[in-house]
Amino acid sequence: MKRVSSVWIVSLIAAVLFGVLTVSPASAQQKNIILATTTSTQDSGLLDVLIPMFEKKTGYFVKTIAVGSGQAMAMGQKGEADVLLVHSPAAEKKFVDEGYGINRRLVMHNDFVIVGPPSDPAKIKGIKSAVEAFKRIASTGSLFMSRGDNSGTHAQEKAVWKAANINPEGQKWYQQTGLGMGQTLNVASEKRAYTLTDRGTYLALKKQLGLDILAEGDAILLNIYHVIEVNPAKWPKVNSVGGRAFADFMVAQETQGVIKTFGVDKFGSPLFFPDAGKKDEDLGK
């Protein structure tokens, strides 16, 4: 009996040592890049295609942390990420102006669309102006699901409310999920609510959602993604070389070509439109 117990103890300790040794291999630190990005680039599957390409080409190991754009920038602000791929232009400008980020470059765009139940209680179908559509949702008191998570989509949605001169906070028809885009779409679908979504995530999930695109095409609904390198002058521990390499990769011609065709086979239309080298003002024209 006694022997059995000591065998157990010895094997337990051996297992712990073995485990710790195998799980934490000696890693070359500067080979790791922390990419803080929005959920839409991960949920749409785009990064599953691009990251392996980049890793194979450069030998870097990318740690993709998919959070909202707000949190991604907060990570950059604390020097906890090396490079950001985000879609919240106003906040991005502030981020760069305050010296946290450098070299902000345009990568791609798609657009936001207003989706809602096919019955369309607020009668917004076909309205071109997003502001007008939001006004109707508010005036009819139709349920609206907001991300409520400081993401790029949430920032965009707030901008439209502001343009419509409506403060939806605290209204009974206005609910916040605090979740990612995919989950918010599911909630909206279940509750027959309207919501603002990027087209990519909507297309990726469309098959199981009871939601239709009701309003689209307004210039205010452009969804623009930039890559920003975290400023190593603020945070010396930032892997600036790696961050630069990833940012360069995102705007490289080959990558842009992949972005252009990504999703066509699965959804019949591309999810993102490559824009490297263009200017923000020229988009959507």
Added chain:
Amino acid sequence: MDLILDGIKKAFWLLVTLDPEVMGITWLSLKVSGIATLVSLLLGISIGSVIALTRFPGRRVAVSLVNTGMGLPPVVVGLFVSIMLWRNGPLGFLEILYTPTAMIVAQAIIATPIVMGITLAAMQQLPKKLRLQIFALGATRLQMVWILIKEAKLPLLAAVMAGFGGVISEVGASIMVGGNIRGYSRVLTTATVMETSRGNFDVAIALGIILLLLAYVINAILTHIQQHERPR
């Protein structure tokens, strides 16, 4: 309902074809939670025994703290561990944030109070006279503790199961300190969350089923040991 059937089919398919990504995710879950449980056993049983067998001022407070710790919310642990492990945080020099090692640390913190609390309860319900008897037979203190641990074997195996069950099913801390990085720190629970938000409900359900199967197999083995060594 169809979704659940699809999920079961998908789980079956992923398992028979030994889908390499899913196998990797499953293996990592097992490895991370297994090691975290082992660490928690070493810490939980040793410290738990000391608290159970000694008298010191503030002991009741300590016991209450341990018992509260049994309900530590994983996300809170995840948040604190993240802040500690940030590059520019106090333990940033370790450079282990967003690695499986960080997940082991967080899960060990979650499991240790569970193991400790059950150890405490198990050791305290051993008859007091047993200790006197062991001493009377000439045992040293360390030998005495060892014998008591062996006496409490059955509830201690329950502690193993509770600790392991707590961490293998936890998602909040793993996603925060591990980052759900593909092929590196993605485990069954974090993959389930991601597949759900991607709308791949069949895959999400399949991953959930694999998680349940894994938990069942581990617990069946532990239960077998426990019931095998049960005093007859």
